[in-house]
Amino acid sequence: xxxxxxxxxxxxxxxxxxxxxxxxxxxxxxxxxxxxxxxxxxxxxxxxxxxxxxxxxxxxxxxxxxxxxxxxxxxxxxxxxxxxxxxxxxxxxxxxxxxxxxxxxxxxxxxxxxxxxxxxxxxxxxxxxxxxxxxxxxxxxxxxxxxxxxxxxxxxxxxxxxxxxxxxxxxxxxxxxxxxxxxxxxxxxxxxxxxxxxxxxxxxxxxxxxxxxxxxxxxxxxxxxxxxxxxxxxxxxxxxxxxxxxxxxxxxxxxxxxxxxxxxxxxxxxxxxxxxxxxxxxxxxxxxxxxxxxxxxxxxxxxxxxxxxxxxxxxxxxxxxxxxxxxxxxxxxxxxxxxxxxxx
Amino acid sequence: xxxxxxxxxxxxxxxxxxxxxxxxxxxxxxxxxxxxxxxxxxxxxxxxxxxxxxxxxxxxxxxxxxxxxxxxxxxxxxxxxxxxxxxxxxxxxxxxxxxxxxxxxxxxxxxxxxxxxxxxxxxxxxxxxxxxxxxxxxxxxxxxxxxxxxxxxxxxxxxxxxxxxxxxxxxxxxxxxxxxxxxxxxxxxxxxxxxxxxxxxxxxxxxxxxxxxxxxxxxxxxxxxxxxxxxxxxxxxxxxxxxxxxxxxxxxxxxxxxxxxxxxxxxxxxxxxxxxxxxxxxxxxxxxxxxxxxxxxxxxxxxxxxxxxxxxxxxxxxxxxxxxxxxxxxxxxxxxxxxxxxxxxxxxxxxxxxxxxxxxxxxxxxxxxxxxxxxxxxxxxxxxxxxxxxxxxxxxxxxxxxxxxxxxxxxxxxxxxxxxxxxxxxxxxxxxxxxxxxxxxxxxxxxxxxxxxxxxxxxxxxx
Numbered sequence: 001x002x003x004x005x006x007x008x009x010x011x012x013x014x015x016x017x018x019x020x021x022x023x024x025x026x027x028x029x030x031x032x033x034x035x036x037x038x039x040x041x042x043x044x045x046x047x048x049x050x051x052x053x054x055x056x057x058x059x060x061x062x063x064x065x066x067x068x069x070x071x072x073x074x075x076x077x078x079x080x081x082x083x084x085x086x087x088x089x090x091x092x093x094x095x096x097x098x099x100x101x102x103x104x105x106x107x108x109x110x111x112x113x114x115x116x117x118x119x120x121x122x123x124x125x126x127x128x129x130x131x132x133x134x135x136x137x138x139x140x141x142x143x144x145x146x147x148x149x150x151x152x153x154x155x156x157x158x159x160x161x162x163x164x165x166x167x168x169x170x171x172x173x174x175x176x177x178x179x180x181x182x183x184x185x186x187x188x189x190x191x192x193x194x195x196x197x198x199x200x201x202x203x204x205x206x207x208x209x210x211x212x213x214x215x216x217x218x219x220x221x222x223x224x225x226x227x228x229x230x231x232x233x234x235x236x237x238x239x240x241x242x243x244x245x246x247x248x249x250x251x252x253x254x255x256x257x258x259x260x261x262x263x264x265x266x267x268x269x270x271x272x273x274x275x276x277x278x279x280x281x282x283x284x285x286x287x288x289x290x291x292x293x294x295x296x297x298x299x300x301x302x303x304x305x306x307x308x309x310x311x312x313x314x315x316x317x318x319x320x321x322x323x324x325x326x327x328x329x330x331x332x333x334x335x336x337x338x339x340x341x342x343x344x
Numbered sequence: 345x346x347x348x349x350x351x352x353x354x355x356x357x358x359x360x361x362x363x364x365x366x367x368x369x370x371x372x373x374x375x376x377x378x379x380x381x382x383x384x385x386x387x388x389x390x391x392x393x394x395x396x397x398x399x400x401x402x403x404x405x406x407x408x409x410x411x412x413x414x415x416x417x418x419x420x421x422x423x424x425x426x427x428x429x430x431x432x433x434x435x436x437x438x439x440x441x442x443x444x445x446x447x448x449x450x451x452x453x454x455x456x457x458x459x460x461x462x463x464x465x466x467x468x469x470x471x472x473x474x475x476x477x478x479x480x481x482x483x484x485x486x487x488x489x490x491x492x493x494x495x496x497x498x499x500x501x502x503x504x505x506x507x508x509x510x511x512x513x514x515x516x517x518x519x520x521x522x523x524x525x526x527x528x529x530x531x532x533x534x535x536x537x538x539x540x541x542x543x544x545x546x547x548x549x550x551x552x553x554x555x556x557x558x559x560x561x562x563x564x565x566x567x568x569x570x571x572x573x574x575x576x577x578x579x580x581x582x583x584x585x586x587x588x589x590x591x592x593x594x595x596x597x598x599x600x601x602x603x604x605x606x607x608x609x610x611x612x613x614x615x616x617x618x619x620x621x622x623x624x625x626x627x628x629x630x631x632x633x634x635x636x637x638x639x640x641x642x643x644x645x646x647x648x649x650x651x652x653x654x655x656x657x658x659x660x661x662x663x664x665x666x667x668x669x670x671x672x673x674x675x676x677x678x679x680x681x682x683x684x685x686x687x688x689x690x691x692x693x694x695x696x697x698x699x700x701x702x703x704x705x706x707x708x709x710x711x712x713x714x715x716x717x718x719x720x721x722x723x724x725x726x727x728x729x730x731x732x733x734x735x736x737x738x739x740x741x742x743x744x745x746x747x748x749x750x751x752x753x754x755x756x757x758x759x760x761x762x763x764x765x766x767x768x769x770x771x772x773x774x775x776x777x778x779x780x781x782x783x784x785x786x787x788x789x790x791x792x793x794x795x796x797x798x799x800x801x802x803x804x805x806x807x
Contacts (some may be wrong), residue, residue, distance in 0.1 A: 001554070006554040006555065009550070009554060010547075010550055010551070010554055013546070013547065013550050014547065017543035017544075017546055017547060018543070020539065020543050021539060021540040021543040021544075024535065024536040024539035024540060025526055025529060025530060025533065025536045025540065027535075027536065028526075028529075028530035028531070028532070028533035028535060028536035029529050029530040029531070029533065029536075031530065031531055031532070031533075032530060032531035035531055108528055113401070113524065113527070133660050133661070134400075134661070135400055135401055135404045137404060153400055153404055154660065154661075195772070195773055195774075195776060196769075196772070196773040197644070197647075197768070197769045197772035197773055197777070197780075198769055198773075264466075264468060267466065267467075
């Protein structure tokens with residue numbers, strides 16, 4: 001082949017490939033317009049005021065297409081598929097309790113997206129901002145509203161290897177004191193202080209005393225439920241194979257996802273409830289793999305997200321292993337019930 | 345130590361330089377083949393880094409999965425990739441100079457994986473696609489380095505590898521930028537990222553097919569008729585080949601680059617393994633193995649840097665970028681330096697830079713310049729060792745086994761680093777990060793000393 005022919009082949013291929021590439025980008029950006037238009041038959045959404053102190057409401061990230069996509073939205077807790085009120089505040093993940101909200105957001109930068117956590121007051125005004133070092137995944141607020149915690153996935157650059165790790169931060173919203181990583185706490189495993197390079201934490205859930213919390217510890221390829229102490233700055237292992245714990249309002253049980261043997265590697269989790277006194281596990285009636293940190297609607301009912309047509313849908317199931325899962329809301333994720341009074 | 349070493353080296357080099365007809369100065373920078381391969385690597389790295397950069401985001405935000413499970417699978421693929429590299433190296437040597445086609449098959453396989461990502465929506469298929477992608481990378485690396493080595497003279501090899509590695513790293517730095525521009529222009533445009541990545545990968549394969557010369561050893565003479573390889577009775581060495589290698593021949597690309605008529609039988613696996621019996625090859629493998637055992641993985645270096653010096657979280661993602669940028673800037677100058685003072689010497693000096701990184705991480709100095717100095721030295725370590733090791737290994741591996749030989753050295757080094765990662769993690773667990781790093785520093789210093797002691801005899805000194 002002469003140089004001329006080779007150049008000709010290259011240039012024609014470049015033209016074709018540039019066409020394909022451009023078309024795919026245009027197609028994906030045209031989708032943006034479509035997503036700004038509500039889909040017929042979708043939930044009814046209107047802009048309005050969302051407050052974290054209105055009783056009997058469920059607040060969540062609305063994922064339905066339309067002008068209010070990704071905004072914090074509130075519905076009556078008794079009618080979660082009813083008309084939605086959208087707040088204009090956009091979050092990837094959200095949680096609220098005791099009149100305080102934590103909202104994990106992405107910021108579009110010129111080179112790449114960065115992430116931050118903002119603390120919201122009861123009228124969704126930002127009271128503090130913190131950098132989040134990676135893609136946000138879990139968020140929680142203590143029942144009193146004083147502490148907030150979030151987890152991010154860090155890594156993914158191939159220069160650093162493709163392994164991911166998690167970083168979990170806790171902040172005292174009253175003093176502003178931030179613990180950027182739970183790895184600063186002392187880990188007590190099997191009664192002894194434990195050090196390991198591969199320690200990862202995620203999925204904090206707070207108790208009502210504003211001192212105790214629970215979380216996942218992963219090390220050596222296994223996960224554990226740990227009980228944390230914010231004052232002593234310790235984390236003590238309690239039970240193996242527990243991820244994303246969620247403490248019941250009465251503080252006696254933890255709902256979590258458990259890796260079950262024999263399930264496919266990409267969907268290995270079933271929901272369980274662990275009694276913290278007896279350490280007895282109860283499998284819940286949800287047969288599908290759940291990759292979410294469940295939320296207690298009350299002492300007997302759990303709410304969690306499963307993938308749906310527009311990102312995620314919310315389901316509910318009884319916490320005692322009976323009954324059947326039921327879909328309560330479509331195109332919704334990160335629910336928080338603000339009907340519970342503050343414990344203070 | 346690092347500075348002293350290179351100074352001493354430079355003085356010796358100028359003495360040697362008298363014998364050489366003022367090489368480096370006026371000659372064209374590098375062979376066209378090297379530039380073509382550099383372009384292929386640059387384009388391919390743009391393509392693959394686009395995917396790498398958005399993958400965690402895609403898994404978490406796009407598909408709603410936790411990427412932790414994927415991270416667990418990843419270690420297995422990396423070990424697999426090291427072994428595939430040996431296969432690629434061997435295949436490329438068989439039949440005499442099939443480097444281009446084995447490399448092309450590797451690049452093609454990785455390109456074909458990109459559109460498959462559009463179809464995979466859960467961790468298992470995504471994991472399989474990435475494993476295939478990694479296989480392509482493993483297959484192509486050794487033949488590509490052999491091509492670079494074979495198309496440059498011993499006197500310019502360091503520079504050739506430097507240019508290649510600089511272009512490669514430039515692609516790696518551009519990839520994430522392109523991906524995030526696409527994500528910004530679209531909403532959840534992961535499909536667009538994967539499609540564009542595929543188109544870019546195809547351009548890379550095309551540049552390879554069109555502009556990289558096919559057969560490095562027959563280009564002078566006319567193309568020989570189809571080789572007799574298929575009909576030749578199996579020699580004793582052939583017969584003892586493992587079943588594994590026979591299986592892999594199924595994946596061989598069309599044998600366009602044929603065995604030059606009249607040469608000896610294509611190199612067998614045994615011949616490739618017998619390379620280790622060559623003192624020079626054994627020496628360099630041993631050195632890279634020993635030093636690899638003390639090369640703490642990047643992730644640990646960045647983690648230690650962040651912990652010891654309190655680098656804020658939001659800068660953490662930029663640390664690897666700093667190392668890559670230093671690598672990019674230093675690859676060519678250090679490659680040239682390798683040609684002047686000897687690649688073996690620069691390779692050791694590079695590990696001196698790494699030792700300095702360990703020392704700085706252990707030191708009490710907390711100046712604001714520290715992260716910059718550490719990242720510069722860390723990038724310098726790569727610039728002084730990555731391509732330079734290939735240049736050094738090229739000196740002792742015969743041409744017909746070049747690809748296998750380079751693969752052997754690379755795989756040895758990769759496995760040593762893998763063992764180091766495991767050991768470092770265990771040491772960190774048992775004794776804490778400082779002790780683990782101190783241990784690595786002692787090991788590295790010992791490794792450098794042993795490597796210095798394993799000096800080649802004057803007759804086989806660096807070219």
